[in-house]
Amino acid sequence: MTVTMSRKRFAATLAHRLAVLAFIVVALFPLFWLLKVSVTPTKLLYSEGVRMWPSETTWAHYAFVIENSDFPLFFRNSLIVSLSTALIVTLVAAGAGYAMSRFAFRGKMWLVGLLLVTQMFPLVMLIAPIFKILSSIGLTNSLSGLVLVYTAFNVPFAVFLMQSFFDSIPKDLEEAAMIDGATRFMAFRQIIVPLTLPGMAATLGFVFTAAWSELLFALMLISKTDASTFPVGLLGFVSKFGVDFGQMMAAGVLALIPAVLFFLLIQRFLVKGLTAGAVKG
Amino acid sequence: MAAIDIRAVDKSFQKLKVLHSVDLSIDKGEFIVLVGPSGCGKSTLLRMIAGLEEVTGGEIVIGGKRVNDLPPKERNLAMVFQSYALYPHMTVAGNMSYSLRLRKIAKEKIATAVAGAADILGLAPLVERRPRQLSGGQRQRVAMGRAIVREPQAFLWDEPLSNLDARLREQMRAEIKKLHRRLGATSIYVTHDQIEAMTLADRIVAMEAGTIQQIGSPEDLYERPANRFVAGFIGSPAMNFLDAQAAPANAGHARLVTEDGLTFEAIPGLELPSSRQLTIGIRPEHVLLGEAAGEGAKEATVDLVEPTGMGAIVHFRFADISHQAYHLGRASWRAGDSVKVALPTERLHLFDATDGRRLN
Amino acid sequence: MTASASLEQAQPDRRPLKRLGLRVEPYLYSAPAVIIVATVMLVPLVIGMTYAFRDIRLLNPFSGGFVGLDNFRRLAADGDFYLALKNTVFWTAASVFFQFTLGLILALLLNRPFAGRGIAQALVFLPWAVPSFLSGLDWAWLFNPVVGPIPHWLTALGVMSQPENILSDPDLAMWGPIVANVWWGIPFFAITMLAALQSIPADIYEAASIDGAGPFERFRAITLPFLAPTIAIAVLLRTVWIANFADLIVVMTNGGPADRTQIVASYIFTTAFRRLDFGYASAIAMVLLVLLMIYSLLIVILRQTLLARA
Numbered sequence: 033m034t035v036t037m038s039r040k041r042f043a044a045t046l047a048h049r050l051a052v053l054a055f056i057v058v059a060l061f062p063l064f065w066l067l068k069v070s071v072t073p074t075k076l077l078y079s080e081g082v083r084m085w086p087s088e089t090t091w092a093h094y095a096f097v098i099e100n101s102d103f104p105l106f107f108r109n110s111l112i113v114s115l116s117t118a119l120i121v122t123l124v125a126a127g128a129g130y131a132m133s134r135f136a137f138r139g140k141m142w143l144v145g146l147l148l149v150t151q152m153f154p155l156v157m158l159i160a161p162i163f164k165i166l167s168s169i170g171l172t173n174s175l176s177g178l179v180l181v182y183t184a185f186n187v188p189f190a191v192f193l194m195q196s197f198f199d200s201i202p203k204d205l206e207e208a209a210m211i212d213g214a215t216r217f218m219a220f221r222q223i224i225v226p227l228t229l230p231g232m233a234a235t236l237g238f239v240f241t242a243a244w245s246e247l248l249f250a251l252m253l254i255s256k257t258d259a260s261t262f263p264v265g266l267l268g269f270v271s272k273f274g275v276d277f278g279q280m281m282a283a284g285v286l287a288l289i290p291a292v293l294f295f296l297l298i299q300r301f302l303v304k305g306l307t308a309g310a311v312k313g
Numbered sequence: 314m315a316a317i318d319i320r321a322v323d324k325s326f327q328k329l330k331v332l333h334s335v336d337l338s339i340d341k342g343e344f345i346v347l348v349g350p351s352g353c354g355k356s357t358l359l360r361m362i363a364g365l366e367e368v369t370g371g372e373i374v375i376g377g378k379r380v381n382d383l384p385p386k387e388r389n390l391a392m393v394f395q396s397y398a399l400y401p402h403m404t405v406a407g408n409m410s411y412s413l414r415l416r417k418i419a420k421e422k423i424a425t426a427v428a429g430a431a432d433i434l435g436l437a438p439l440v441e442r443r444p445r446q447l448s449g450g451q452r453q454r455v456a457m458g459r460a461i462v463r464e465p466q467a468f469l470w471d472e473p474l475s476n477l478d479a480r481l482r483e484q485m486r487a488e489i490k491k492l493h494r495r496l497g498a499t500s501i502y503v504t505h506d507q508i509e510a511m512t513l514a515d516r517i518v519a520m521e522a523g524t525i526q527q528i529g530s531p532e533d534l535y536e537r538p539a540n541r542f543v544a545g546f547i548g549s550p551a552m553n554f555l556d557a558q559a560a561p562a563n564a565g566h567a568r569l570v571t572e573d574g575l576t577f578e579a580i581p582g583l584e585l586p587s588s589r590q591l592t593i594g595i596r597p598e599h600v601l602l603g604e605a606a607g608e609g610a611k612e613a614t615v616d617l618v619e620p621t622g623m624g625a626i627v628h629f630r631f632a633d634i635s636h637q638a639y640h641l642g643r644a645s646w647r648a649g650d651s652v653k654v655a656l657p658t659e660r661l662h663l664f665d666a667t668d669g670r671r672l673n
Numbered sequence: 674m675t676a677s678a679s680l681e682q683a684q685p686d687r688r689p690l691k692r693l694g695l696r697v698e699p700y701l702y703s704a705p706a707v708i709i710v711a712t713v714m715l716v717p718l719v720i721g722m723t724y725a726f727r728d729i730r731l732l733n734p735f736s737g738g739f740v741g742l743d744n745f746r747r748l749a750a751d752g753d754f755y756l757a758l759k760n761t762v763f764w765t766a767a768s769v770f771f772q773f774t775l776g777l778i779l780a781l782l783l784n785r786p787f788a789g790r791g792i793a794q795a796l797v798f799l800p801w802a803v804p805s806f807l808s809g810l811d812w813a814w815l816f817n818p819v820v821g822p823i824p825h826w827l828t829a830l831g832v833m834s835q836p837e838n839i840l841s842d843p844d845l846a847m848w849g850p851i852v853a854n855v856w857w858g859i860p861f862f863a864i865t866m867l868a869a870l871q872s873i874p875a876d877i878y879e880a881a882s883i884d885g886a887g888p889f890e891r892f893r894a895i896t897l898p899f900l901a902p903t904i905a906i907a908v909l910l911r912t913v914w915i916a917n918f919a920d921l922i923v924v925m926t927n928g929g930p931a932d933r934t935q936i937v938a939s940y941i942f943t944t945a946f947r948r949l950d951f952g953y954a955s956a957i958a959m960v961l962l963v964l965l966m967i968y969s970l971l972i973v974i975l976r977q978t979l980l981a982r983a
Contacts, residue, residue, distance in 0.1 A: 052782050052793055055859075059797045062811045062856065069820055082822045128706035135699035143703055150714045154917040154965070156941045157958040160724055160951035161717035184713030187706050204398035207365050210385040211392045211469075212412035212459070226402045245804035247920050252946050263806040267924065270810065277820045284807055295802030299795055302864050 063288070070094070070281040077277060093282035102257055103283050106265030111290070113175050113261055114243040117182040121190050121239045122232055124183070129194025130220070134203070147188040155185065159252050166253060173256045181253070182243045190235050197231030198224070230301075237298035244291055262287050314499055315376030315466035316341045317362065322371035324357055324523075331357055332523045334371065339467075342497045348510040349520035349546070355503045356471060358520075362501065363469050364388050376466055386415075391460035392469040395476060397452045399444040399459075405431070406440040409458045430458040433492070450481045457492070467499035474509065486512060507547050511535070519543045537662075541669035544594045544662055550626055553600070553636040555593045556666065559585035569593065569663075573631045575611060577658055583673050590666035599660035600638035602627060603646075606655035613654045615646045629654060724955035731949035744956035753932055754940065754957065761936040764847060764854075765916045771855040772915075773908060776862025781896075783863070784870045801860035809924030812853035816840050840926055843933040850921040850934060858915070862907060869903035870896070909972055913965055937961050 069077070070093055072086040080086050097103050132140060162181060163172065171177030201224060209219035247263045254264050266283055317339040324332035332354045339345050347355040360366040362373055364385035373380050380388050391412075399408050406427050413423045431437045434454040444452055453473065460468055470489075474482045490513055493500055504510055510517050511531040519526045519534060519542070527539040538544035544552050557571040567583040570576050571593065585591070601607070616628040616635060625644035628637050629652060638654070646652050663672040725744055730736045748754055783794055800808065815821040817838055824836035839845040873895065881891050919939035922928060928935035928943060935943070937957065945954035 048782060048785070049787070051778075052787075052797075055779050055782070055797045056793060058856065059800050059859075062808070062815055063799070063803070065815060065822070066811050069814070077820060082825045124705045124709065127702040127704075131699035131702035135702075137696075137699040139700060139703070143707065146707065146710060146715070150710055152913075152965075152969075153718065153962055154938060154941075154958065156917065156919060156938050156945075157721050157955070157962060158714065158717045159942060160729070160945045160954050160958075161721035162713070163945070164729075164951065165717060165720070180709075181713060184709050187710055191706055202396055202398065204394045204396045205400060207363075207385070208392065208394060208398035208459075209400075209411070210365070211363055211388075211390060213386045213415040215384070215386060218415070223400055241802060241804075245806065247804075247806045248923065248942055248946075251923075252942075263804065266806065266810065277814065280810070281814070284810060287804060287807055291802045291804055291807075292799070295799065296795075299798070302798065302801075302860075 066281050066284050066288070069277055070285050072278060074276075074278050093278040094286075097279050097282045097286065101269070101279070101283070102260070102265060103262075103269075103286065105257070106260050106262045107286060109175060109260060110244060110262040110287075113178050113182065114240045114290075116175075116179045117186065117243040118236045118240040120179070120183050121186045122194075122235045124187055125190035125194045125235060126228075126232065128187075128191045130198055130224075132191065132195045133198035134206075147191055150188045156248065159249065162249070163252050172253050173259045175259055177253055178250060178259075178261065181249055182246060185246075186239045186242055190239055193235050193238065194228075194231065197228050197234075201227050234298045234301035237294040237301075240294050241291055241298075244287075244294075314341050314464075314497070317376075317467060317499065317501070318372075318374040319358070319362070320372040320374065322358070322361065322373060323369045324354070324361060324366065325369045330523065332361075332369075335523075335525055337518060337525065337528065339499060339501065342499055344493050344500045344502065344513060344515045345518060346502045346504060346510040346514035346516075347518045347520060348504055348507060349526075351505055353520040354523040355505075355518075355520050359469055359471055359501060359503045362467075363390055363392050389463075389466050390469055391463055391465040391467075392471065393456045393460055393473045395472040397444075397456040397476075399452055399455055401444055404441050404443055405436060405447070405455050405458075408444070408455055409440075409462050412459070412463050426462045427458075430462045433461065433495075434458050434488075449477055450485065453477060453481075453485055457489075461492070461496065465498070467501060470500065470502040470504075472504055473502075474504070475506070482509075489513060507549065511547070517547075519546060521546075537671070538594075539671055541592060541594070541664040544664065544671075548596055550597045550637050550639060552594045552596050552662070555595075555634070555636075557591055557593045559587055559589040559591065561587050567663075573634060575631065575656070577656070577661065583663070585672075591672060592664045592666050592669070594662035594664060595656050595660055597626065597637045597639040598641075599657060600636070601655040601657060602629075602638050602640050602644075602652055604653075606653040610653035610655040612651050615648055615650045615652050617648055618644050618646055620644065627652070721955050722959060724951050725959045727952050729951040729955075731951065736952070740952070744953050745960075747953065748956055748960065753935065754937070756932055757935045757937045757940040760847065760934060761916055761938070764851060764922075764934075764936050765912055767847075767851050768854045768858065768915050769908060769912050771851070772858040772911070773862050773904075775855065776859045777866050777900075777904075779859060779863040780866035780870055783867055798860040798864065800857050801864075803857065805857065805918075805920040806924050808853055808857045809850070809921040812849065812856070812921075813840060813925045816849050841930055843930050846926055846930055846934050850925050853921050853925065854915065854918070857921075858911075861911070865903060865907045866900065869900050873899045905976070909969070913969065916965065917961075 068085060071089040071091065072080070073088055073090045073092065076086050076088060128143065131137070132143065166172050166177050166181075171180065205223050205227075206216070206219045209223045210216065214222065245263070246261075247267075250261045250264045251267070254260050257265070257268075260268065266280070266287065269283065270280060317337075319335055319337040319339075322332060322335045323330070335354075335358060337345075347358060349355050357366060361368055362375075364380065364383060364387075368381045375388060375390075400411065403411065409427045409430055410423045413426060418426075427440070428437070431440050434457060436451070436454055436458055439447065439451060444455065447455065453476075456473065473489075474485055477485060486509060489502075493513075502509075502513060511534075514531055516528060517531055517534050518528050521542050527534060527543045529537075529539075534543055534547045538547060541554070545554070555571045555573075555575070557569045557577075560568045560570050560576070567585045568576065568578055569591070577593070601610070611631065613629040613631050613636075616630055618628070619626040620643075624639055624641040626637055627640050627644055627646060628635055630636070631654075661673070664670065665672060726739055726741060728736045728738055728740045728743070779797060783790065783797075787793075803811075815823050817840075818824040818836040824833060824838065827833040828836045840849045877895055878891055881895055886894060916936070917938045919936065919942050922934055922936060922939045923942060926934040928939050938961070941954050941957050941961065944950050944957065
């Protein structure tokens with residue numbers, strides 16, 4: 033009896049581990065393949081197409097992409113856009129999130145309503161009007177134009193996220209500080225901000241990831257190489273040099289790096305972020 | 314150290330009125346306990362004194378100065394919160410010195426003050442730790458330390474012990490009392506625990522539904538509760554109540570008949586119109602059981618006996634109404650036994666049946 | 674405030690400005706957020722709605738006039754639009770179904786402790802962080818018989834007669850973006866479900882085991898009812914989101930071959946971006962908005978009737 037029980041339990045445990053392993057393999061395989069092709073010499077690409085690892089590896093694709101293509105420029109542009117967006121959004125959202133967490137005010141319902149409405153309609157609806165408006169004030173083909181648009185798109189969800197971080201800090205702490213002799217602003221700066229830093233970092237990470245990935249508005253608003261972000265540049269490259277797989281995938285791996293770094297930064301906060309911005313990807 | 318005057322203070326949250334014209338004078342160095350069930354407005358009153366809630370009407374005066382419009386930082390009060398509200402990112406020393414640093418006091422002075430407070434509270438070995446590395450009792454001490462490093466006009470305590478387990482609560486209660494004796498600081502202490510109120514207070518303020526029911530020494534509230542609410546709230550196990558009616562009696566005396574047929578003869582010092590409705594109260598520890606009940610005792614049935622070690626709470630019933638008696642020493646009765654019960658006339662509290670105010 | 678009014682007349686508040694400041698404070702903190710969202714999202718939304726009734730083609734300098742319902746009449750007769758509508762339903766239903774099912778299974782797997790769970794969790798959630806354009810490209814390459822292994826595997830398994838790119842097969846092409854979308858979206862459901870699973874108190878399971886419930890019965894009687902609200906909200910929101918999610922299609926197939934992968938959102942994008950016909954794009958967008966609103970309304974009504982019956 034006990035033997036069959038433990039055998040059954042062992043089988044269940046084994047099945048569980050194998051299932052987890054299967055998920056890990058499926059999750060990682062496409063990324064592994066990206067990496068594999070990016071280090072495969074072009075001459076082996078067709079002869080060893082389906083092998084798990086090439087008989088010979090090379091950094092030549094990376095070297096080419098970094099030295100002879102516009103990708104460093106695209107990378108820099110994407111970095112500027114994503115970092116500025118993330119910084120501005122986090123600051124703006126911290127203000128509104130703090131107000132929503134700590135004050136009862138008449139306009140609060142309207143604020144929540146406004147933020148929710150923006151999460152409900154398809155953003156593709158805005159592509160045409162935003163293009164016309166921005167081109168009339170000269171903000172197409174400009175990184176500032178992209179930052180402006182991305183900031184607006186990410187503020188609503190970031191406000192809810194920051195609010196949840198402020199909510200998790202007891203009000204007592206601020207009150208204790210005010211009784212200890214601090215003004216509300218000092219209590220905010222000396223007590224609340226240090227405690228919300230991890231939350232702000234998480235918000236920064238979420239917004240950075242979102243801005244780094246944005247494709248459609250970048251395609252619409254940017255047509256010049258100078259101002260191209262990574263996705264625009266990569267798609268342009270694909271349509272122009274569609275056969276240079278090694279270089280494309282090397283560029284792809286480069287685009288992946290910042291996203292993965294920020295993923296590690298915000299991993300702990302994924303649940304909070306996804307529930308705050310449930311509508312967001 | 315300062316006296317505090319609360320004059321006709323009202324508080325409303327939007328349409329909801331939570332305090333109704335509260336008046337209270339607190340002397341310098343006095344230990345006042347605000348006690349009452351949750352929602353009675355005691356915490357709101359404390360927070361208004363602290364400056365954390367706006368005053369809707371009336372005046373709060375601390376040390377002779379009207380403070381209605383002063384922000385908390387200009388009132389120079391210290392407060393201990395129920396949640397302790399320790400700053401998680403600061404050490405114990407950092408928590409205790411924060412208020413002094415805000416006041417830009419010299420570093421050496423701060424160090425002396427913190428060391429002194431840590432010494433008093435037995436925190437000296439822990440000053441470099443962070444709050445999350447401390448036990449519940451230690452956190453409580455840090456919260457107290459944060460209050461005593463300063464020389465505030467008064468200490469405010471908002472249910473400071475309710476997050477502790479029973480044994481620790483007793484121990485801290487005693488420490489708070491010693492601390493008060495040592496510092497002699499004006500203190501206002503909010504609790505829903507009547508034992509805390511009784512043990513700590515110079516004067517207790519019993520509150521219900523946003524009004525003060527009685528102000529007095531612990532003995533006053535226990536021996537002469539001003540109304541039925543205070544009588545029922547103070548004392549554990551709680552006072553027994555019986556509905557009764559006044560019957561014709563000799564001049565200068567009252568005679569009462571309860572609905573289950575008990576009569577109380579010749580209660581001195583009280584004249585009542587015949588058939589006046591009232592409520593009789595008697596504390597469980599004043600109910601006499603068995604032999605102690607003596608001559609003329611009534612028969613009752615024991616429902617349940619709860620030994621407490623020092624004595625026992627005996628639940629018994631007359632007719633169909635259950636009452637409790639506290640019997641010192643060992644109780645030999647069992648459920649179902651019949652027992653002799655006496656309610657000594659001189660121990661009775663009489664209250665008006667409609668408005669609950671004390672009659673005798 | 675009424676009670677204090679009389680008192681304040683007798684002894685006027687010495688800091689009226691300060692009081693005003695307190696009232697205004699939350700508005701000051703929220704102002705930047707409100708201003709940027711209103712000007713960059715709400716204003717263009719309203720302007721975009723007027724485009725639907727105008728003839729706005731970027732390449733035609735004489736366009737711009739109001740044309741009434743012309744765009745909508747054209748839309749009513751547009752076969753490509755109906756095809757896109759059909760594709761949207763298939764794309765959304767298949768993506769949500771597989772994302773949800775696999776996400777729930779993953780969450781259940783991760784909900785029991787085992788050595789290395791933290792690392793396993795980080796690895797399986799990693800696809801979420803991959804930029805959508807990159808996952809689109811990556812999967813397009815995986816489906817490409819020149820550099821990708823998938824066609825060769827399918828041939829070896831006998832599913833395909835010879836290694837071909839499913840993205841160029843009109844009957845199969847939609848599965849390309851769907852597979853990429855499922856891979857990319859499993860973490861969203863898994864994380865949401867995992868959070869909900871971990872909020873179920875453990876003692877309920879213990880009580881159920883003591884009452885004699887087996888693992889399957891516990892899942893049916895405890896796990897599912899507890900998860901139901903989270904599932905409902907996640908599926909509802911995710912459905913709307915995926916219906917609008919055009920990135921993968923734009924990157925992988927651009928709607929082709931023969932419009933067989935064109936969904937309404939990518940159709941709007943193509944109309945605006947390639948044909949530069951803003952009037953028509955806005956008209957389609959309006960219809961999409963209305964359809965999504967009807968969908969949400971139906972869900973709400975369905976929920977109400979179900980609740981009323983329960």
